Amino acid sequence: MKERVLITGASGFIGYHLIEEALQQNLDVYAAMRKTSKVDHLRHFNIKYTCPDFTDPNSLKQELRENKYDYIIHAAGVTTARSQKEYNQINAGYTRNLASAVLESGIKLKKLVLISSLAAVGPLNSLTGIITEQTAPHPISAYGNSKLMAEQNLKEFPSLNYSILRPTGVYGPRDRDIFIFFKQVARGIEPYIGKVEQKFSFLYVTDLAKATIRALFGVNHKTYNLSDGNFYNRYELAANIKEVLNLTTIKFHLPVNFVKLIAKVSEKYSSLSDKAAVLNIEKVDELMAVNWWCSIENAKADLGFYPEYNLKAGVAETIKWYKANKWL
């Protein structure tokens, strides 16, 4: 009989690729979604759907007892929210509820893999050095704080089999966040905030999906930073996009204070309409951080994680998909 995996956040960007890889590895996939989730793009997959209520530990327990999962990948989460409280409730609170429900349900879960984020550690302030799993966490955003809290919540259940993955910025087919930058560059505009030298890191989404499935079968209670292993200067993403699209752009640097002002206005406007701001001060701080380069040596050693895509190869694949699906 096939082993059974519950994938939360299945309707999202990363969720799609997790499903694809889990099926590839011959797992029986249950996609957790909300009643409001859009799942038309998942219809071609041979999977089952379920709508667990993460706010209700009893309903979660019932869900787990009914389906007796072997594995859980917890990818549901918010990357933009109205307040720290909302980030914490969803990213950290749901993780706690899920972990506690697993133990109380009595199911023999072989592993829960939490998709955390490198934002939980935060960037380095200097160009020298590299973020490792030993780097003391100091998140610089409410989002990062909530992901760190999610990790801490999980660690409160030592009898649970779990692993924590901290991917850096993930891009690839279906992504809508970094896509905003792809679209600007495709229009011939290359905007930057300020002029400081920076080190960025990236991870192509199928490499994340492969690492996640490997983590299901890996050692327990370990945390892994994930990227493609390289660092890139602030111009390299656009350079790769331009090369694939064969175009030239107008490059310009917006003053930091001007962007922060726009972010502030966006925050204010969103709070009036009770929505989460897409651009906020903390996002600007994360985008301007000096050093997001992280070591993936632990993931290589323990999970055999050798990313297939560097930025050049990943950007080419991503643009192929955006074009085929008329996003670009």
Ligand SMILES: NC(=O)c1ccc[n+]([C@@H]2O[C@H](COP(=O)([O-])OP(=O)(O)OC[C@H]3O[C@@H](n4cnc5c(N)ncnc54)[C@H](OP(=O)(O)O)[C@@H]3O)[C@@H](O)[C@H]2O)c1
């Ligand atoms: N993308 C990145 O660069 C990146 C990097 C590091 C870590 N991560 C983490 O990876 C995970 C997936 O991110 P993503 O990029 O795939 O984001 P996404 O496309 O926005 O997907 C988020 C998923 O979480 C679900 N979700 C959101 N709020 C929920 C709630 N209140 N209850 C239940 N489900 C909820 C969404 O369901 P609906 O479809 O119903 O909204 C969706 O399935 C997140 O935990 C994120 O923090 C992402």
